[in-house]
Amino acid sequence: MSLDVASVRAQFPILSRQVNGQPLVYLDNAATTQKPQAVIDALVDYYTQCNSNVHRGAHFLSDEATKRYENARATVAHYINASRNEEVIWTSGTTEGINLVANGVAQRLKPGDEVMVTEMEHHADLVTWQQACKRSGATLKIVPIHDSGELNVDAFHELLSDNTAFVAMPHVSNALGTINPIKQLTAAAKAKGALVLIDGAQGVAHGAIDVQDIGCDFYAFSGHKLFGPTGIGVLWGRYEVLNDWPVWLVGGEMIATVTYQNSTWGELPNRLEAGTPNIAGVIGLAAAIEWLSQFNAADIWAHEQALLTRATELAEQTEGLKIIGTAPNKIGVLSFVIDGSHPADIGFILDKQGVAIRTGDHCAQPLMKRLNVPGTARASFTLYNTLDEVETLFKAINKARMMLA
Numbered sequence: 001m002s003l004d005v006a007s008v009r010a011q012f013p014i015l016s017r018q019v020n021g022q023p024l025v026y027l028d029n030a031a032t033t034q035k036p037q038a039v040i041d042a043l044v045d046y047y048t049q050c051n052s053n054v055h056r057g058a059h060f061l062s063d064e065a066t067k068r069y070e071n072a073r074a075t076v077a078h079y080i081n082a083s084r085n086e087e088v089i090w091t092s093g094t095t096e097g098i099n100l101v102a103n104g105v106a107q108r109l110k111p112g113d114e115v116m117v118t119e120m121e122h123h124a125d126l127v128t129w130q131q132a133c134k135r136s137g138a139t140l141k142i143v144p145i146h147d148s149g150e151l152n153v154d155a156f157h158e159l160l161s162d163n164t165a166f167v168a169m170p171h172v173s174n175a176l177g178t179i180n181p182i183k184q185l186t187a188a189a190k191a192k193g194a195l196v197l198i199d200g201a202q203g204v205a206h207g208a209i210d211v212q213d214i215g216c217d218f219y220a221f222s223g224h225k226l227f228g229p230t231g232i233g234v235l236w237g238r239y240e241v242l243n244d245w246p247v248w249l250v251g252g253e254m255i256a257t258v259t260y261q262n263s264t265w266g267e268l269p270n271r272l273e274a275g276t277p278n279i280a281g282v283i284g285l286a287a288a289i290e291w292l293s294q295f296n297a298a299d300i301w302a303h304e305q306a307l308l309t310r311a312t313e314l315a316e317q318t319e320g321l322k323i324i325g326t327a328p329n330k331i332g333v334l335s336f337v338i339d340g341s342h343p344a345d346i347g348f349i350l351d352k353q354g355v356a357i358r359t360g361d362h363c364a365q366p367l368m369k370r371l372n373v374p375g376t377a378r379a380s381f382t383l384y385n386t387l388d389e390v391e392t393l394f395k396a397i398n399k400a401r402m403m404l405a
C-alpha cells in the first residue's frame, strides 16, 4: 500500500499556512520536521492533565507523569531495538548526546590513540572529537570522501589501525544526503577493538533503526528531526559501556546518597540524567514515534525516493545548476549550487515564493571547503511532501535564476 500523502498532510496544521502570500512549501526537513497534531495534542495533554515532576512526588500527578515518562523510554527502546530500556538516555539533542559520549570516552583517550571521523561530518561530531583529541593528546584521523560525496570506504579501512580507539561517523550526511554503509564500517572498526558512535541525526527519520543490528556502541539523535519537539534527544549506548563511565552532569536525580563530603551515583539511566528532565519533550517524542509507526517504513522510503528522483531529473534539466552530492545511496536531500549565484540569494528569492529551503554551510564548513563551494542550497524531503511541491520548487528556482542572471 502506498502512502496517502493528502491524509498525512492534513495532520500537520502548519502545512496549510501561507508564507509571503503563497502556500507554504516546506522543504527544510533536514533542519527540522514539522509536527503532526498527535504530537501537539500530547504536549497540550501533558500540560493540561498531568504536569508534575517525575520520580519524586508522593502524589497522583507525579505518578502519572512518571509512568508516561518511563513508558516513553520503552517506546524509544522498542523503536531502535535497544536490548534494555536503561540504554536510552535523554539528552537535549544529537549535539548533547555526542558531547556526553566524548565526556565518557575522552577521559580514557591518551596520546597514541587514534580517533576517526569523516570528511562529511557535521560540526557537532567533528568539533566534539577534535576538541576531545586536543584535550587527551589522541590523534584525529579524517576519512576522505569521493567527489560524489560517497565515503571512501577503502581509505576508511586503510586508516583503521590497532591504535584506533574510537570511530564516529554520520549515518547520513545532512549536507549531501549520502547514506553511509554503517553496518559494514562498524564491523571493521569493532574488529580493531574501537568504540563506534553513529550520529543518527539524519538517519533516524528515514527508515527503521536497529542499533543491535548495526553493531555500534552509541547512536545519537534529535527528536525535532523525527516529528517530535525541540530540546529532546536520545543517546542510545550499550549498557556495559555506559555503566562503566564517569558521571556527566551532577545534581539531583542522578545520585544514590549524598553527605557533605561525598556522593554516590544511582543506576542507569538516572546516573547520566541530572536535574529535572524535559518531561514534556520526552512525552512528545514518544507521541511522534507512535505516530510515525503507523506507516510502513518501506512506503515512506519509496515516497521520499520518488520525490528525490523527480527533483534530480529537474535539477539535471536546469541550466547552470550543479547538484552537490551525487552518491547512489541518498535520502531525499538535494543540495545544489547555481553558476554565478550565492546560495543565500537563491534561498531569499525562494522564500518570497513560499518555498522554504536551507542555505549555507550546513554546519559542515570543512566539507564545503573540500567540495570547493561557498555553501549550498538544500531542499530536503519527507513523507508529507508532494511531487507538486517539487515542481513548485523548480519553478521558484527558475525564477531565481532569471532574477540573478
Ligand SMILES: Cc1ncc(COP(=O)(O)O)c(C=O)c1O
Residues within 6 Å of the ligand: 030, 031, 092, 093, 094, 095, 096, 122, 124, 125, 170, 172, 173, 174, 199, 201, 202, 222
Ligand atoms: C548530521 C547531524 N549531526 C548533528 C546534528 C545536530 O543536531 P542538533 O542540533 O539537533 O543537536 C545535526 C543537525 O542538523 C545533523 O544534521
